[in-house]
Amino acid sequence: MTDIATKQDQEQLNCAGCGVKLQQQDPAKLGYVPQKALEKEPVICQRCFRIKHYNEASGITLDQDDFLRLLGHIGSTKSLVVNIVDIFDFEGSMISGLPRFVGDNPIILVVNKIDLLPKVTNLNRIVNWVQRQAKQLGLKVVDVVLCSAKKNMGFDRVIASIGEHRDGRDVYVVGATNVGKSTLINRLISDFSDLESELTVSQYPGTTLDMVKIPLDDGHYVIDTPGIVYKHRLTELVAKRDLARIMPDKQLKPLVFQLDEKQTLFFGGLARFDFVRGAHQSFTIYLAGGLTVHRTKLDRADELYAGHLGELLAPPSKADAESLPPLVKHALHIPKGVKQDVLISGLGWIKLNSETGAELVVHAPKGVKVIAREALI
Structure with missing residues (x-):
């Protein structure tokens, strides 16, 4: 009889932190618990111990x-x-x-x-x-x-x-x-x-x-x-070290940009917002403070992205950029007379402050959800 089985006779066979079934056979698999951990209360798996005490990420998840x-x-x-x-x-x-x-x-x-x-x-x-x-x-x-x-x-x-x-x-x-x-x-x-x-x-x-x-x-x-x-959330795709930069942990401080048509905003190197056509208007950006927004002309946007991804446009880093899906285009028609947001799942949203309508193109990693919706705020 294993140590875990003996422990189960008295208490439980699952991690008190994440609920997974405990095991001592394979440190690379879910639920691994070292012998010494069985002597502590409550019993948690090695993965939970590392997250709790060292804030380490684990690549192990259920499918x-x-x-x-x-x-x-x-x-x-x-x-x-x-x-x-x-x-x-x-x-x-x-x-x-x-x-x-x-x-x-x-x-x-x-x-x-x-x-x-x-x-x-x-x-x-x-x-x-x-x-x-x-x-x-x-x-x-x-x-x-x-x-x-x-x-x-x-x-x-x-x-x-x-x-x-x-x-x-x-x-x-x-x-x-x-x-x-x-x-x-x-x-x-x-x-x-x-x-x-x-x-x-x-x-x-x-x-x-x-x-x-x-x-x-x-x-x-x-x-x-x-x-x-x-996987349609950007938070599931970025490198774990970048999560803290795109997930806000404090009150959002909206950024307001006055844009003319044919101007572009980059959110780090993770997404791009093209104001293709429409009257001069303001846009309010709601995203984590760890991301930098860069403005440029639409006809220079491709060149800027190609030359500065991972440097001026970061995150991601150059190394991490290769592991992200390529950016794909989402064309959005915002009609006149409505107040709309454009949501980039996991990154934040852009509010159109006027009701004059706009033609937009949002570039986001392939698979990430991009939608227009009724304005939240």
């Missing part, structure tokens, strides 16, 4: 089929589903086909990271915007709650909504990677459970690798599920 397998049985249960999304990347962090997974179970839509929005933002308007977007995406929700798990803003409202709609059922918490799901779960642990361990929380996608069940006082559970990995 898409495994994620879908884990979520697929929720529809056969009688549960409350809490779907967490990221306000900074709302469309990119929505789970496509979620109603198919959850069946008739009620859904609370928790919109995290509202601390990133400028202070002047009207939060009631944000709630209304979220409700309209969710409806367009075919998601029927019983409540929309804005919060910041990191800043502990709106968390009481999340708890109240769960209490109102749970009706004695288990609670499944679902979301894409990096939406702040584990941070929110840790708040639940501290408030409603005797469980001493905390889930592994880091800036790296795919931290939770299996379902983690947190017991509640009434014999039911809060179940944390793995984050869905969506």
